[in-house]
Amino acid sequence: MSTTRPLIAASLALVTAAALTGCATGTEEVAADAPAASDAGTVTFSWDRNTAGEDEEPAYEETTVEVPKNPETIVVFDMASLDTIGALGAEVAGAPLDSVPDYLQEHLADDAFNAGTLFEADLVAIEAQQPDLIVIGGRSAGLFEDLNEIAPTVDLSIAGSFEETLERNTTFLGEVLGAEDEAAEALAELEDGIAEARAVTADAGTGLGLMVSGGRLNAMAPSEGDATGRNARGGLIYDVFGVEPVVEDVKGATHGEPVSFEFLLEHNPDYLWVVDRDAATAAEGAQAAATVLDNDIVNQTTAFQNDQIVYLDPTAWYIVFGGIQTTQIMIDDVLQIAE
The missing domain is CATH 3.40.50.1980 (Nitrogenase molybdenum iron protein domain)
Known part of the structure; x- marks a missing residue:
């Protein structure tokens, strides 16, 4: 997508x-x-x-x-x-x-x-x-x-x-x-947009946020009330947009370590929400996330077979998150699954 x-x-x-x-x-x-x-x-x-x-x-x-x-x-x-x-x-x-x-x-x-x-x-x-x-x-x-x-x-x-x-x-x-006045109007529109996105994800089944960097996969976890630094960035898809984690305790299941392609197949979320970190940081010579995930194991997952791997805007989700325009980009990214 x-x-x-x-x-x-x-x-x-x-x-x-x-x-x-x-x-x-x-x-x-x-x-x-x-x-x-x-x-x-x-x-x-x-x-x-x-x-x-x-x-x-x-x-x-x-x-x-x-x-x-x-x-x-x-x-x-x-x-x-x-x-x-x-x-x-x-x-x-x-x-x-x-x-x-x-x-x-x-x-x-x-x-x-x-x-x-x-x-x-x-x-x-x-x-x-x-x-x-x-x-x-x-x-x-x-x-x-x-x-x-x-x-x-x-x-x-x-x-x-x-x-x-x-x-x-x-x-x-x-x-x-x-x-x-402009600020109040913007906040109202963004609040409505987030609510619309949450309504869409409520019927979308389970999901897993995935950070791809250097050919490795990291499962993103809900922030669990600590929305600072990396916790905020990793938890946005769940905490703000209401995606149901496919694993109840993502941190516990991964121990903060990169996960394997087999992990994706084992837990088999309905949607994969992917952030290409290398694209966000313009890492030289890096493989695109879509290329990394294009293999026989991932191709067996429900997300792949139902065309439900969503590639999120890497700059918005990894670098800038928190501004007015960027929040709208994030809303639009999530609303892709309603199209």
Whole structure:
């Protein structure tokens, strides 16, 4: 099945936000005399930040940052936030340009500068641009302390469930950009789309999310309430879109190890939901997931014989998940099985 989907309806080109602010515990605060980019006030954003070192047990402390409304110069390290900012009608002045997917390029300013990589910021280049707001998340969350010395910096990483984070981040960015109504409209449309997709998967039987990389197969598992990092990415097909796992305890059945082709035949899900990680990361010389799965064992499975192997958009499901346009792409991917 093809996974090339239209980006999003034209009505979502302008999208996002009802008034809600902060990460897990954000509040709004308008100050008419605050030194904001447009003297329009500020929005206060709070989240629990992991202050532990790389090899240490997580240690969280509440972090609060006051962000100017209507910022003129925005630097973004989180691709989901770039997605949402663009969908709400704003543009981004700087980003890790080598990591911006093709379908999000239009949200960059014509003279957008390269802010570094997802893991390492070019602090000199960023400071030279004097940004009003910096947005980080996921891979770039560790950049907070250095970047917050340059400009107000917020971490929009997934916190809580995917849907809670989508609502929080979209609402916050909508309020910052003066696009509250558009944000609220976008969230309502996405909520309806997810509900439609869940209605389709409810009658689809069992499924297995499968990550293919380097010729190996990894069974994706529900997040089990911990929708952070890899758990969020792996559990989306179950947690958000309601696919019934073919194995009750995927983690227990696989021990976190790659699975075999025989595993697929043994458990024999009605649908295979496939993410080609190598395509998402542009791994050089890698075999396409469809090629890896084209063999005599997989061809005996119910999913293959009923043409129910669904190849999900790899960039949306592995790299960007969490933005407005990208969530619509994911909805469209799931709705393929209703066609």
